[in-house]
Amino acid sequence: SRQEEEARRQAEEAARQEEARRQAEEAARQEEEARRQAEEAARQEEARRQAEEAARQAEEAARQAEEARRQAEEAERQAREAAQNAQQSALDIARAEAAGTLGRAIADRAASFVGWLPYIWGGASLETGADCSGFVGQIMASFGLLDQTYANYHGYCSYNFPYLGYEVPLDQIQPGDVVCYKGHVAIYFGNQMIVHEPNINRFCEYGSLYVLPIISVRRLY
Numbered sequence: 001s002r003q004e005e006e007a008r009r010q011a012e013e014a015a016r017q018e019e020a021r022r023q024a025e026e027a028a029r030q031e032e033e034a035r036r037q038a039e040e041a042a043r044q045e046e047a048r049r050q051a052e053e054a055a056r057q058a059e060e061a062a063r064q065a066e067e068a069r070r071q072a073e074e075a076e077r078q079a080r081e082a083a084q085n086a087q088q089s090a091l092d093i094a095r096a097e098a099a100g101t102l103g104r105a106i107a108d109r110a111a112s113f114v115g116w117l118p119y120i121w122g123g124a125s126l127e128t129g130a131d132c133s134g135f136v137g138q139i140m141a142s143f144g145l146l147d148q149t150y151a152n153y154h155g156y157c158s159y160n161f162p163y164l165g166y167e168v169p170l171d172q173i174q175p176g177d178v179v180c181y182k183g184h185v186a187i188y189f190g191n192q193m194i195v196h197e198p199n200i201n202r203f204c205e206y207g208s209l210y211v212l213p214i215i216s217v218r219r220l221y
Contacts, residue, residue, distance in 0.1 A: 100174060100175075102143070102176065102221045103174045103175045103176025103177065103219075103221060104175050104176065105143070105176070106139060106140070106143055106175070106176035106187065106221070107175035107176045107187060107188065107189045107190060107195065109139060109142065109143075110135075110136075110139050110187040110189070110195040110204075111189055111195050111206075113126065113135070113195075113204040114195060114203075114204050114205055114206060115203055115204065115205065116203055116204070117129060117130065117135070117197070117203060117204040118202075118203050118204075119131060119132075119197045119198065119199055119200055119201070119202050119203065119204075120134075121200060122134070122154060123154075124137060124138055124151060124152060124153070124154040125138070126138050126139075126142070130197055131197055132158060132184050132185050132186065132196055132197045132198075133154070133156055133157045133158045133161065133185050134151075134154050134156075134197075135196070135197045135204065136156070136161065136178060136185050136186065136187055136196075137150075137151040137154070137155070137156035138151050138152075139187060140156075140178070140220055143221070145165075145220040145221055146164070146220070158180070158181075158183055158184055158185045159183075161178055161180050161185045161216075161218060162180045162215055162216040162218065164178070164218055164220060165178065165218040165219050165220035165221075166218065166219055167216060167217065167218065168217045168218065168219045169217070170214065170217055173188055173209075173217050174188070174190075174219070175188055175189055175190040176188065176219075176221060177217050177218065177219050178217070178218040178219075178220060179194055179209065179214060179217055180214070180215045180216040180217070180218060181211070181212035181213065181214060181215055182212065182213065182215055184196070184211075184212055186207065186211075188209065188217070189206065192208065192209045192210075193206050193207065193208065193209060194206070194207050194208070194209055194211065195207075196211075
């Protein structure tokens, strides 16, 4: 009947509306879920970004710490090297001062024989006379720089003095150095002067550094 048809139609309409409402609710739920997931993804992305930033800062801190350690090691090395250099400089100065004092003493002792110690060929005495090598050998032995017994027997000759001690450049010569010439040897006094036993019938005397061509300058102290 018409009423039944109307009731059926209304029932279908109600069912359709209910379905539409349900679909709308589902769409809203899905939209909310999508929004929530988007927010979660954004939160995770921010967390990832923060984690990456934290990792970068940690790496930078580690790099700075390593650089600070390296700088500390370099500073320590430089300080140690400076201390060693200062110590070495102090030792070098002390040695140079000591060497200069000893060299001056050698030169002054040699000069104390000027004018009275006669030249005696083959002699090696600071009392009765000596030749050039005997004189230098005895002076050096008196300071413990050469063997005294060997010097007494004239063991040091002009030809072996160029091999004693160590070589000194001529521009660095100091009082007390041994000046070696061909067939002659002397002690440097200073001011371009030597002390030596020059020749037969003469006495110990001062002479020019360049009295003969210089073969070598030797330092025994």
